[in-house]
Amino acid sequence: MTSQGLLKTEAMVEQLELMGCIQCGKCTGGCPVARKTELNIRSLIYQMLVEPELDVDTHPELWDCTCCFTCVERCPKDVRPADLIIGLRGQLVESGRVPDTIGDALMGIFRQGNPTGIAREDRAAWAKGMEIKAAQEGCEVLFFVGCTPAYDPRVQGVTRALVRAFAAAGLDFGTLGTEESCCGNEVRRMGEAGLFEMLVEENGELIRSVGASRLVAPSPHCFNTFKNEYNLDGIQVLHYTQLVAELIEQGRLKLTQEVKKTVTYHDPCFLGKQNHIFDEPRAVLKAIPGLKLVEMDRSRERSLCCEGGGGRMWAEGTNLQERLAFQRVREAAETGAEILAVACPFCLLTLEDAVKVQGLDHSLQVMDIMELVDLALG
Amino acid sequence: MRKDWVMEAEPRIGVYICHCGVNIAANVDVEQVAQFAATLPGVVVSRNYLYMCSDPGQGLIQQDIQQHGLNRVVVASCSPRMHEPTFRGAAQQVGMNPYLVEMANIREQCSWVHSNREQATEKAKALVASTVAKAAQLEPLEEREVGVTPGAVVIGGGIAGMCAALDVADAGFPVYLVEQSDRLGGRLKDLNCTFPTLEPVAGLLGPLIERIQNHPQVTVFLDSRVTGVEGYVGNFEVQVTPALTPDPSPPPHSPPPAGGQGGGEVVQSTNIEVGSIIVATGYDVFDPHRKPELGYGQYANVITSLEMEQRLLEGSVAVDGRQPERVAFIKCVGSRDVQIGNPYCSRVCCMVTAKQARLVRELLPESDVTVFFMDVRTFGKGAEEFYDEARGKGVLYRRGNVSEIYRRGERVVLAGEDTLQGRSFEFEADLVVLAVGMEARSDVGELSTLLKLPRSADGFFLELHPKLRPVDTAVNGVFLAGCCQGPKDIVDTVAQAKAAAASALIPLIRGTVPAESATAVVEPELCAGCGMCVEVCPFGAPALDPLWGVSRINYVLCKGCGTCAVTCPSKAIRLQHFTASQILAQVDALVEW
Numbered sequence: 020m021t022s023q024g025l026l027k028t029e030a031m032v033e034q035l036e037l038m039g040c041i042q043c044g045k046c047t048g049g050c051p052v053a054r055k056t057e058l059n060i061r062s063l064i065y066q067m068l069v070e071p072e073l074d075v076d077t078h079p080e081l082w083d084c085t086c087c088f089t090c091v092e093r094c095p096k097d098v099r100p101a102d103l104i105i106g107l108r109g110q111l112v113e114s115g116r117v118p119d120t121i122g123d124a125l126m127g128i129f130r131q132g133n134p135t136g137i138a139r140e141d142r143a144a145w146a147k148g149m150e151i152k153a154a155q156e157g158c159e160v161l162f163f164v165g166c167t168p169a170y171d172p173r174v175q176g177v178t179r180a181l182v183r184a185f186a187a188a189g190l191d192f193g194t195l196g197t198e199e200s201c202c203g204n205e206v207r208r209m210g211e212a213g214l215f216e217m218l219v220e221e222n223g224e225l226i227r228s229v230g231a232s233r234l235v236a237p238s239p240h241c242f243n244t245f246k247n248e249y250n251l252d253g254i255q256v257l258h259y260t261q262l263v264a265e266l267i268e269q270g271r272l273k274l275t276q277e278v279k280k281t282v283t284y285h286d287p288c289f290l291g292k293q294n295h296i297f298d299e300p301r302a303v304l305k306a307i308p309g310l311k312l313v314e315m316d317r318s319r320e321r322s323l324c325c326e327g328g329g330g331r332m333w334a335e336g337t338n339l340q341e342r343l344a345f346q347r348v349r350e351a352a353e354t355g356a357e358i359l360a361v362a363c364p365f366c367l368l369t370l371e372d373a374v375k376v377q378g379l380d381h382s383l384q385v386m387d388i389m390e391l392v393d394l395a396l397g
Numbered sequence: 398m399r400k401d402w403v404m405e406a407e408p409r410i411g412v413y414i415c416h417c418g419v420n421i422a423a424n425v426d427v428e429q430v431a432q433f434a435a436t437l438p439g440v441v442v443s444r445n446y447l448y449m450c451s452d453p454g455q456g457l458i459q460q461d462i463q464q465h466g467l468n469r470v471v472v473a474s475c476s477p478r479m480h481e482p483t484f485r486g487a488a489q490q491v492g493m494n495p496y497l498v499e500m501a502n503i504r505e506q507c508s509w510v511h512s513n514r515e516q517a518t519e520k521a522k523a524l525v526a527s528t529v530a531k532a533a534q535l536e537p538l539e540e541r542e543v544g545v546t547p548g549a550v551v552i553g554g555g556i557a558g559m560c561a562a563l564d565v566a567d568a569g570f571p572v573y574l575v576e577q578s579d580r581l582g583g584r585l586k587d588l589n590c591t592f593p594t595l596e597p598v599a600g601l602l603g604p605l606i607e608r609i610q611n612h613p614q615v616t617v618f619l620d621s622r623v624t625g626v627e628g629y630v631g632n633f634e635v636q637v638t639p640a641l642t643p644d645p646s647p648p649p650h651s652p653p654p655a656g657g658q659g660g661g662e663v664v665q666s667t668n669i670e671v672g673s674i675i676v677a678t679g680y681d682v683f684d685p686h687r688k689p690e691l692g693y694g695q696y697a698n699v700i701t702s703l704e705m706e707q708r709l710l711e712g713s714v715a716v717d718g719r720q721p722e723r724v725a726f727i728k729c730v731g732s733r734d735v736q737i738g739n740p741y742c743s744r745v746c747c748m749v750t751a752k753q754a755r756l757v758r759e760l761l762p763e764s765d766v767t768v769f770f771m772d773v774r775t776f777g778k779g780a781e782e783f784y785d786e787a788r789g790k791g792v793l794y795r796r797g798n799v800s801e802i803y804r805r806g807e808r809v810v811l812a813g814e815d816t817l818q819g820r821s822f823e824f825e826a827d828l829v830v831l832a833v834g835m836e837a838r839s840d841v842g843e844l845s846t847l848l849k850l851p852r853s854a855d856g857f858f859l860e861l862h863p864k865l866r867p868v869d870t871a872v873n874g875v876f877l878a879g880c881c882q883g884p885k886d887i888v889d890t891v892a893q894a895k896a897a898a899a900s901a902l903i904p905l906i907r908g909t910v911p912a913e914s915a916t917a918v919v920e921p922e923l924c925a926g927c928g929m930c931v932e933v934c935p936f937g938a939p940a941l942d943p944l945w946g947v948s949r950i951n952y953v954l955c956k957g958c959g960t961c962a963v964t965c966p967s968k969a970i971r972l973q974h975f976t977a978s979q980i981l982a983q984v985d986a987l988v989e990w
Contacts, residue, residue: 041771041772042816043729043771043797043798043816044771044796044797044798044800044813044814044815044816045798045799045800045813045814046800046814047814047816047821048797048798048799048800048801048812048813048814048821049690049800049801049812049813050821053814053821054821054823059814059819059821061814061816062819089800092736093690093800093801094736095729095733095734095735095736095737095798096735097735097736316803316804317803319689320689320690320801321689321690321692321801321803
């Protein structure tokens, strides 16, 4: 790529097999942000196909993609349109042309192992006062906490709720403490392939050395990359809703306290659309006594992305149209639900933000499934 | 030629190197190969010629057989799959046993796959040397024929089955039409009218069904399935079993029916002997529940094209008692979709959609009718003109495959991108019609196993050759008609049905079928009766004689694959035309090369 940001398209077209595209429009048609930004993935693919060069700099909308992968799910020809966005972002990253805040997040991950830039030594601060085994001593289930569940004050409550539930169920689990680094799922999607490879190697080695047979992650983003992009053969990778549903079914987790609320559930993209896990979260909610579950119209495969993925959590000043999260919480309110349940730290933060800004917090509360389980455990 | 005369005489081999235009000659020095061949043991004549398969080419062989007393012929040219019958026929015409002809493939196996002319020529010489070595050991084989039972079974009572049955019956042969439902007409009877003429289906099917029911040569089995097939081309035995309809009040003290079947009725199968079988079992429709993002089953105003046909037949497309103002059609649902597992195009949906869209506009002139498409494939006679007329009547075609559907109030919203505008849209509609594709029937696994019919990757039955043998199958005597072979419209279905009938009639009219002679033969004195050949044969050709305890191979079922010959621990089986000594002679020639 020249210093003017001109990418020769041929190599990437071949590498990503873009010739398979018939320009049907399902990708852009299903893209949640296409209606509010300049991002048109079908058109980008077409330009890659017909033009010998692409000026990547003239496409700042590349940073608007949330990597929800709806385009990948819908494509009838098995082309992976989102991979093109990630590839083009990689070009921008290589030449240092990234939005400031995203650059900061990447630098934080590189230096301190997490995007907030807070010191690595504080990564286990959320566990203060709790007795948790160090996974390095050996355990059956490796509980990979993740950056946001570790550092974000709102989400730390969810992490603690998970620990309480695991302990109540008598699960043999441990965490990696301050040795844990960012899983890299968002790093990869922000285009920093080099950093991602480094994280895969380091984390992978660390995880394998623990010798656990199962790995559980509270964030669907961590879950996604461990399951699909790391090489963790022999280790069963789970999202926490899968493990909690199993513990409830086995009778190891007893939900006795009533939670008499009407709840609607928002399917996170990285859990639902991409990994087809729709039923376990609902099973957990239905196991809570007194809880009434209602469905939004756009549920499961058509769940509306909260816009937290693809590095959007650290993107400032781009894509300033109304956040999708605002529309989503209105959809939730329409069901008459009192609680909007989520299973992802990014969804939790963006949807709660949307509730507050729109002044809906008197009638609608955003809670993680684990927080509801915590109430039911008493 | 008497076998003993041929085998006692010295081999006198004629070798013919074909140029095949430039197909072989461009990469192989055919003159050099011919000169080389002349030096091989037993070769009396060696020539090279432009097109050996042509009349003058064949004439060369025939002349040499007569003038030089040849008793073996080697043609070095294309694959035997192309012209083995041609050269065998040429030899036969001048009185030489066709199995004394052998071919060396120096095209597909040599000139077409190598670019270095020198090396390709050397390889061609090696191939010729080895084939000449085999030729010296070839034996004349008996040419046999099998008698044919006059009659055909047609499986499937839709339009394909009925058209095929009528042609065979009109030619004067008995036809047994087996239909698993309780009436004739297949899926066509559920449709309203057909493109491009828009004539009502009843007008098409009615006369056909009447002719079938009244035809003296046709016997119809309704509510019946084919449950067994034995035999081979010209001599099939087909078992037809009616569907079990349990007697709701079986008489007391009645013994349980034979075969351990429940219910109070004894089911009687019928065994039918015929010479040909035509498979016309049709298709299944794609279930759009498999594309949950389109909301089928969730929203009442999202329906399939078949459900639309039903409504058009009834004369009303109202939704919840109200006439729709905005009607949308979505094409390619369950077709051209690698993710779903149906990568193929279902061929008919573009015309079905154009037809339905046009009819809706005619029914509700105030309505907005939009068709969302990736492509428009209106290819048949009158079809493009029909597409023009549909748009002329106000059907709007917008390019962009709809990505998902959700609800807004009473209406549904189609989310997609108009790829020609380059803009995403949210299109509100009162009624959405999904043009669902065709799939191979889910219940044909059984029939496939019974008939030993292979299927292509998309699940439909596999034709023998996509261009030249569209109605034949790998099983001699079994033919395909209609959508069971692949999606197609009525025009092509009927054409294929008539083609299948014509092919099925060939053995019936001739009264005999030739049996390939390059088959395996058991030497009974060597056979220990172990039965291993019976186990390994994929075609069910060998069987142990119940009286003598030795294996006998049915030469009509035998395909000459050689599996039994190599399996036999007593080396009692000889694969004619590929005997051990012939093959070893080939190997020796190559090793010494």
